Amino acid sequence: MTAQLETRIDVDHLVRRTRSVGMNRAQDRRRAVVDPDNRRRPGRLGLRRRIPYAGAVGPLALLAVWVVGSALHWIDLRSLSAPWTVVATAGELISDGRLQENLATSSWRALTGLALGIVLGVVLALISGLSRLGEALLDGPIQLKRAIPSLALLPLLILWLGIGEPMKVTTITLGVFVPIYLHTHNGLRSIDSRYVELAETVGLRRSEFVRHVVLPGALPGFLMGLRFAVTGAWLALVVVEQINSTSGIGYMMELARTYGQTDIIIVGLVLYGTLGYSSDLLVRLVQRKALSWRQTFAD
Amino acid sequence: MATDVRGLVEGSARDLGDRLAVDVVGLTRRYQDRVILDQVDLQIAGGEFVALLGRSGSGKTTLLKALAGLDYDVSGEGQLRVADSISVVFQDSRLLPWRRVLGNVTLGLRTQAGPGQSSEDRGLLSLAEVGLAGRERAWPTQLSGGEQQRVALARSLVREPQLLLADEPFGALDALTRMKMHVLLRRLCAAHKPAVLLVTHDVDEAIVLADRVIVLDQGKITTEVSVDLPAPRRAADPAFADIRQHLLRSLGIEETHA
Numbered sequence: 033m034t035a036q037l038e039t040r041i042d043v044d045h046l047v048r049r050t051r052s053v054g055m056n057r058a059q060d061r062r063r064a065v066v067d068p069d070n071r072r073r074p075g076r077l078g079l080r081r082r083i084p085y086a087g088a089v090g091p092l093a094l095l096a097v098w099v100v101g102s103a104l105h106w107i108d109l110r111s112l113s114a115p116w117t118v119v120a121t122a123g124e125l126i127s128d129g130r131l132q133e134n135l136a137t138s139s140w141r142a143l144t145g146l147a148l149g150i151v152l153g154v155v156l157a158l159i160s161g162l163s164r165l166g167e168a169l170l171d172g173p174i175q176l177k178r179a180i181p182s183l184a185l186l187p188l189l190i191l192w193l194g195i196g197e198p199m200k201v202t203t204i205t206l207g208v209f210v211p212i213y214l215h216t217h218n219g220l221r222s223i224d225s226r227y228v229e230l231a232e233t234v235g236l237r238r239s240e241f242v243r244h245v246v247l248p249g250a251l252p253g254f255l256m257g258l259r260f261a262v263t264g265a266w267l268a269l270v271v272v273e274q275i276n277s278t279s280g281i282g283y284m285m286e287l288a289r290t291y292g293q294t295d296i297i298i299v300g301l302v303l304y305g306t307l308g309y310s311s312d313l314l315v316r317l318v319q320r321k322a323l324s325w326r327q328t329f330a331d
Numbered sequence: 332m333a334t335d336v337r338g339l340v341e342g343s344a345r346d347l348g349d350r351l352a353v354d355v356v357g358l359t360r361r362y363q364d365r366v367i368l369d370q371v372d373l374q375i376a377g378g379e380f381v382a383l384l385g386r387s388g389s390g391k392t393t394l395l396k397a398l399a400g401l402d403y404d405v406s407g408e409g410q411l412r413v414a415d416s417i418s419v420v421f422q423d424s425r426l427l428p429w430r431r432v433l434g435n436v437t438l439g440l441r442t443q444a445g446p447g448q449s450s451e452d453r454g455l456l457s458l459a460e461v462g463l464a465g466r467e468r469a470w471p472t473q474l475s476g477g478e479q480q481r482v483a484l485a486r487s488l489v490r491e492p493q494l495l496l497a498d499e500p501f502g503a504l505d506a507l508t509r510m511k512m513h514v515l516l517r518r519l520c521a522a523h524k525p526a527v528l529l530v531t532h533d534v535d536e537a538i539v540l541a542d543r544v545i546v547l548d549q550g551k552i553t554t555e556v557s558v559d560l561p562a563p564r565r566a567a568d569p570a571f572a573d574i575r576q577h578l579l580r581s582l583g584i585e586e587t588h589a
Contacts, residue, residue, distance in 0.1 A: 226425055229401055233419040234439035234486070244438060248429040325429050325470045 087313055113295040118302070121295040130284065135303065138269055138280040141197070142307075145204025146265040152205060153212025153257065160213075161220035162246070174213055182207045182268055186275065200272040207268035211260035219253015220246060252326070255319045262311040266304055350377040351412075352494040352526030353398060358409035360393050360402065360550075367393045368407065369550035377414075377493065378524040382531055382541035386582060390550045391530045392498055395419075398528065399496050414493035414526065418486075420500040424479035426471035426486075433458065433467035436486045457489035458482070460522075461515060477508035481515065488523055495525040499532065513539055534578050538571060539564050546581045554581035 083089065095115070101107040102114035109117075125131035156174065159166035182203055193199040223246065231241045273282020281300050288296035353375035360368040367390045375381050385391040396402040397411060399419050426435045437454040448456075458467055461481040471479055480500060487495060501509045517540060520527060531537055537544045538558055546554035556577060560570055579585075 226421070226423070227427060230419075230421070230425045230427075231439070232401065233399060233417070234490070236439045240439060244430070245427065248427070251429070323429075325472065 091309070111294065113298055117295045118298045121293075122299045122302075125284075125296070125299060131299070131303075134279060134281050134284045138273065138282070139307075141200050141272070141280065142204060142265045142269050145201045145268065146208050146261060148201065148205040149208025149261060149265070150212055150258070153209035153261070154216055154254065156209070157213045157216035157220060157250070157254075158242075158246075161217050161250070162242070171217075174210065177206070178210050178214070183271055186271065190276075195276040200269075200277075203272045204265050204268040207264050208261045211264060212254065212257040215253040215257030215260070216250050217253075219250035219256075222253070223249035252319075252323055255315065255322065259312055259315045259319075262315055263308045266308040266311070270304065351375065352377050352379070352414045353528065354410075354412040355398075356410040358394070358397060358407070358411055360390070360397060360405050360407035362393075362405055367405075367550055368397070371409070371547075371550070371552055373545070373552065375494070375526045375528060377526050380520060380527045380529070380540060380542045382529045382537035382544045383547060384531060384534060384537050384544060384578060384582065385547035386532070389547045391547055394547065395496050395498050395528065395530050398494070416490060416492045417494045417496060418488065418490050418492035418525075420480075420483050420487050420495065420497040422499040422502045424471070424476075424483040426479055426482055428471050430471075431467065432463065432469050432471065432474070432482050435471065435482055436467075436489055438486065440489060453489050454485070457485040460488070460519065461485045475508075477504055477512065480504060480512065484516070484519065488519055488525075491523065492525050495520075495527045497527065497529045499530055501536065502531070502533075509536070516540060534575055534582070535566060537578070538574050544574075544578060546578060548581070548583075554578065 098107075098112075099115050102109070102112075102116075107114075113121075122131065156170055160170040160174075161167070185206065186203060189199050189203055193202060227245050227249065228241075231245050236244065269280070270282050273280040274286045277283040277286070281303055285297050285300035288294075288300070351374055353373060355371060355373040358368055358371040358373075359366065371390075371394060373394075383391050383394065393402065393405070397405075397407075398413055399417060400413075401419075426432075427438065430438065433451065433454050436457055437450045440450040440453065442448070442450045442453070455464070455467060458464055461484050463478060463481055463485065466474070466478070471482070474482065480503075483500070501512050504512060513536065527541075529537070529540060538560075541558055544554075544556045544558060545552050554577070556574055558564075558574060560568065560574075564571060566572070566575070
């Protein structure tokens with residue numbers, strides 16, 4: 033009798049518990065509908081939620097180390113100026129106009145070289161990607177060029193083009209077009225052959241095929257190449273501006289080296305870093321906008 | 332000769348004259364030493380719905396690709412005449428992920444000059460027909476498998492093809508979605524009246540949809556059955572079961588009674 037009673041109580045308890053679990057689920061579901069953040073909850077193996085301003089976290093931490101290290105004299109001020117000295121120097125450079133002038137010159141070189149390099153890289157990637165003959169002719173030499181550092185080409189370019197602007201822009205262009213070519217070509221060649229079959233069944237002309245299938249299909253690769261290219265453009269700038277130059281950020285830094293002004297050198301470095309990093313951020317922004325159709329691991 | 336042999340014998344639909352959408356005589360296709368299609372004869376009338384059954388490796392897809400003009404690097408001979416306007420539906424929806432739904436439907440669509448609608452208008456109408464009105468701005472990855480396949484159907488039918496070639500178009504869908512797609516496809520075919528060649532491995536699907544079912548085995552057409560059942564075809568119908576048993580047997584499967 034007692035045992036029976038106990039069993040019944042247990043069963044009742046079980047039923048009540050099951051019911052409450054069921055209710056919780058329903059409530060959860062209701063909450064999920066209301067809660068807008070719950071819309072894109074990551075899976076167990078997906079990446080966690082985005083950290084806001086994730087791109088700034090690392091650089092800010094580095095800056096903090098520099099500030100604290102200088103304030104506590106862990107860093108010798110003769111080898112590395114303190115952040116506030118650098119800021120003051122930057123202020124002076126701006127007020128006497130030297131910074132803007134050099135920055136304008138450098139930017140013009142980098143952007144011109146970048147623009148020419150992008151066009152060259154894309155055109156070569158299209159020729160080499162869409163024709164077997166093009167690939168046979170172009171791919172080998174470009175891979176060879178890839179193995180030669182820009183710095184090693186410089187003596188030849190100076191002989192051919194002198195030490196003026198054409199040499200500088202050409203050096204940047206030659207550094208930029210390689211990653212654009214490589215990634216665009218790769219993106220183009222990895223377009224699913226099933227899409228090519230589809231393009232044939234819907235009767236696309238070659239020009240339409242390039243516009244609707246090849247170019248959008250190669251866009252992810254191109255944008256990846258562009259990221260390498262923009263930082264590469266600023267890197268190549270350093271090389272050309274520190275040799276026989278009379279203007280630009282690199283020249284400003286080279287001059288500072290002869291007078292042992294680390295603060296000016298650091299202004300230049302910070303400038304290079306900021307320019308390279310912000311242009312990379314810009315490309316990533318473009319990437320996210322242009323490739324909004326993709327659902328990837330990183331989203 | 333490992334080149335495209337269609338050029339030698341190809342004719343246009345005008346040569347077909349008598350409203351045939353497909354006229355294939357003695358079609359042979361070889362891949363290396365293996366004969367994939369062996370002297371296949373196949374005629375499909377305008378507006379006729381033919382289902383092509385066969386086991387894996389029986390040559391179904393090769394036949395379909397030959398009709399679609401997609402069989403490159405395959406050698407063979409035979410006479411092959413097909414309608415001028417052909418649309419293909421693949422097993423995967425094959426939507427370009429970087430084009431929105433409407434852009435996929437209107438891909439390569441040419442608008443005739445004169446008092447016509449723009450290709451966008453036609454695309455929108457076609458999407459409405461497959462029950463996807465209002466989804467034209469969506470990206471393909473935002474759609475379910477069934478919806479993606481419906482977009483693929485809209486893309487095919489917006490071209491008003493004389494011949495619709497479908498290679499296991501519902502093979503990747505779940506059973507319930509597949510049944511809905513059967514209803515949709517029947518309705519669309521009734522409205523647009525293309526000739527259809529549907530490749531499938533699903534015997535029930537073939538009987539539900541087709542006017543005629545043919546079985547391909549080792550590159551030869553071994554069985555041909557006209558399905559003359561009233562409109563809502565149900566598997567419970569004894570006539571349905573008879574056809575089914577016949578087809579299964581021709582596929583080498585003895586039906587065991589459950």
